Amino acid sequence: MKKEKNSTTENNILEAAKRVFQQKGLDGARMQEIADGASINKAMLHYYYRNKQLLFEAVFTNAFMLLAPQLNKILNDDSDIETKIKNFTSNYISFVSVHPYLPNFVIQEIHKNPDFIQKIKKNSEFPNLDKFKKQVDLEVEKGILKSISAEQLFINILSLSIFPFIGAHLIMAFVGVDDEGFQKILEERKTAVADFIIASIKK
Amino acid sequence: MKKEKNSTTENNILEAAKRVFQQKGLDGARMQEIADGASINKAMLHYYYRNKQLLFEAVFTNAFMLLAPQLNKILNDDSDIETKIKNFTSNYISFVSVHPYLPNFVIQEIHKNPDFIQKIKKNSEFPNLDKFKKQVDLEVEKGILKSISAEQLFINILSLSIFPFIGAHLIMAFVGVDDEGFQKILEERKTAVADFIIASIKK
DNA sequence: AGATTTGTTAACCATTTGGTTAAACTAAAT
DNA sequence: ATTTAGTTTAACCAAATGGTTAACAAATCT
Numbered sequence: 394m395k396k397e398k399n400s401t402t403e404n405n406i407l408e409a410a411k412r413v414f415q416q417k418g419l420d421g422a423r424m425q426e427i428a429d430g431a432s433i434n435k436a437m438l439h440y441y442y443r444n445k446q447l448l449f450e451a452v453f454t455n456a457f458m459l460l461a462p463q464l465n466k467i468l469n470d471d472s473d474i475e476t477k478i479k480n481f482t483s484n485y486i487s488f489v490s491v492h493p494y495l496p497n498f499v500i501q502e503i504h505k506n507p508d509f510i511q512k513i514k515k516n517s518e519f520p521n522l523d524k525f526k527k528q529v530d531l532e533v534e535k536g537i538l539k540s541i542s543a544e545q546l547f548i549n550i551l552s553l554s555i556f557p558f559i560g561a562h563l564i565m566a567f568v569g570v571d572d573e574g575f576q577k578i579l580e581e582r583k584t585a586v587a588d589f590i591i592a593s594i595k596k
Numbered sequence: 597m598k599k600e601k602n603s604t605t606e607n608n609i610l611e612a613a614k615r616v617f618q619q620k621g622l623d624g625a626r627m628q629e630i631a632d633g634a635s636i637n638k639a640m641l642h643y644y645y646r647n648k649q650l651l652f653e654a655v656f657t658n659a660f661m662l663l664a665p666q667l668n669k670i671l672n673d674d675s676d677i678e679t680k681i682k683n684f685t686s687n688y689i690s691f692v693s694v695h696p697y698l699p700n701f702v703i704q705e706i707h708k709n710p711d712f713i714q715k716i717k718k719n720s721e722f723p724n725l726d727k728f729k730k731q732v733d734l735e736v737e738k739g740i741l742k743s744i745s746a747e748q749l750f751i752n753i754l755s756l757s758i759f760p761f762i763g764a765h766l767i768m769a770f771v772g773v774d775d776e777g778f779q780k781i782l783e784e785r786k787t788a789v790a791d792f793i794i795a796s797i798k799k
Numbered sequence: 800a801g802a803t804t805t806g807t808t809a810a811c812c813a814t815t816t817g818g819t820t821a822a823a824c825t826a827a828a829t
Numbered sequence: 830a831t832t833t834a835g836t837t838t839a840a841c842c843a844a845a846t847g848g849t850t851a852a853c854a855a856a857t858c859t
Contacts, residue, residue: 402806417708420623424847434808439848464770500763501704505620507765514769522771539795544771544781545788548760551767556755559762560703562710564754566717567667568725568747578747585748592742593796605836627817637838642818 405431406441410452415494419449419502456499457513463488464520467550474532475591478550482586485554490579496558522547538594546594553586606644608634613655618697622652622705660702660716666691667723670753677735678794681753685789688757693782699761725750741797749797756789 409430413422424445428435442448467481489496503510513519522543529543557564557579565575612633616625627648631638645651670684692699706713716722725746732746760767760782768778 418621418623420621421708423845425845435847436809436849437807440806443848445847497704497707500766501700501707503765504700504704504762505624510765510769520770541792542784544773545784545792547771548767548781548785549756549789549792551763552755552759553752555763556759557751559707560754560758562706562713563703564751566713567723568750570747578751581745581748582751586752589744589748589752589796593792626815628815638817639819639839640837643836646818648817 402431402433402437403441405433406438406448407452407455410448411455414449414452415456415498418498419445419505422449453499453502453509454513456495458517459492460495460499461517461520465518468520468522468525474528474538475595478590479584479587481550482554482590483583486557486579486583486586489555489558493558493561496555500555500559536596539596541594546590550590553582553590557582605634605636605640608636609641609644609651610655610658613651614658617652617655618659618701621701622648622708625652656702656705656712657716659698662695663698663702664723668721671723671725671728677731677741678798681793682790684753685757685793686786689760689782689786689789692758692761696761696764699758703758703762739799742799744797749793753793756785756793760785 406427409427410422412430413427417423422445424438425435427448428438431437438448442451463481463485466484467477470477472480525547526543529538529541529546532538533540561575565571568575568578570578609630612630613625615633616630620626625648627641628638630651631641634641641651645654666684666688669687670680673680675683728750729746732741732744732749735741736743764778768774771778771781773781
């Protein structure tokens with residue numbers, strides 16, 4: 394038996410599957426297209442991944458696990474809130490600029506199949522708000538921050554960081570810029586988002 | 597010839613199509629399911645709407661045209677920025693709470709087919725930023741607002757208003773609340789979002 | 800080397816799916 | 830009453846699609 398056959402084939406499949414699934418979604422994706430993308434026979438897909446659903450779940454979990462660590466940065470490290478916000482927004486926007494399809498993909502498929510997230514929540518360390526909440530409450534108490542609920546603040550941070558990627562085309566149409574112009578706006582946001590948030594909550 | 601046959605059938609079709617398309621997307625939707633939902637034969641669908649694409653476009657345009665007027669509120673009326681922000685965020689969150697599927701549907705299909713938005717941009721009055729931009733620049737100049745670009749502010753407003761609906765399931769998982777708890781958070785946001793924005797930009 | 804497991808292919812299959820056809824039905828217009 | 834035009838149905842169809850089979854090639858093991 395060949396063991397170290399991690400080589401190309403399986404990787405090619407995952408790469409191709411990622412491309413196709415992220416662009417077209419579970420329903421829109423075609424196994425044939427993925428096979429073509431991986432330069433293999435369609436039967437090979439079913440050799441490596443028994444069926445479409447399993448292949449999809451592999452890709453999805455992969456994508457999700459790429460985003461989760463980003464969130465742990467804001468939820469579970471020890472710096473103060475202001476620093477965290479600066480780091481997270483900047484890092485996140487930089488990171489997603491390199492993987493622009495990720496947020497849409499993850500969010501869309503969770504939307505169509507909300508149970509999916511429960512499955513993931515059980516495995517691995519799923520980020521939770523406990524520490525962040527304690528921290529915010531403390532800084533509010535200390536008078537460092539204005540009164541705000543950690544939940545609302547968290548939602549605001551996520552919204553400002555993620556939405557521009559999800560609504561990119563919509564925003565471009567409204568604002569009247571092309572891809573290049575939009576890139577500039579995103580670049581600005583790497584610092585502008587944190588400034589915006591901090592201006593609002595810092596006493 | 598029966599002329600006033602606007603009666604139920606066509607309406608049933610649109611209602612059923614709306615339900616199915618919004619839940620499953622263009623690719624995931626099945627003509628048979630729409631037919632069943634409208635209590636008609638599948639052939640009737642093709643009698644009223646020649647094919648899936650056209651039926652979809654009817655539903656999509658419909659949905660989009662429901663959201664556009666909301667945006668005109670913030671872009672093209674005469675009140676000052678602060679008032680506009682208060683009105684828009686509150687109205688938008690209220691409105692979408694009643695149509696929670698809308699933002700996801702519109703954004704997702706635009707994401708998969710960006711040309712779609714160009715089609716719409718040509719018909720009807722498509723909201724644009726010109727007036728809003730002038731107003732923001734003026735209030736910045738007057739010293740009412742801190743220095744901020746109208747584009748970034750606009751994106752922030754949209755993000756904070758729309759994302760919670762698109763990322764609902766994700767947020768619920770992170771924050772650790774159920775549907776009911778999330779409803780409460782949204783209710784809070786009807787005022788909290790505007791307060792958050794204004795605290796950040798008002799001098 | 801010979802057996803066995805693993806990787807790969809081409810051809811095939813059952814089902815689903817969007818879409819069509821032709822005929823029947825309905826109600827108004829002549 | 831018969832024509833006419835719109836409405837509705839059941840049966841049908843071709844293409845697409847996810848998935849399988851069986852045979853073959855290439856490693857791996859003994």
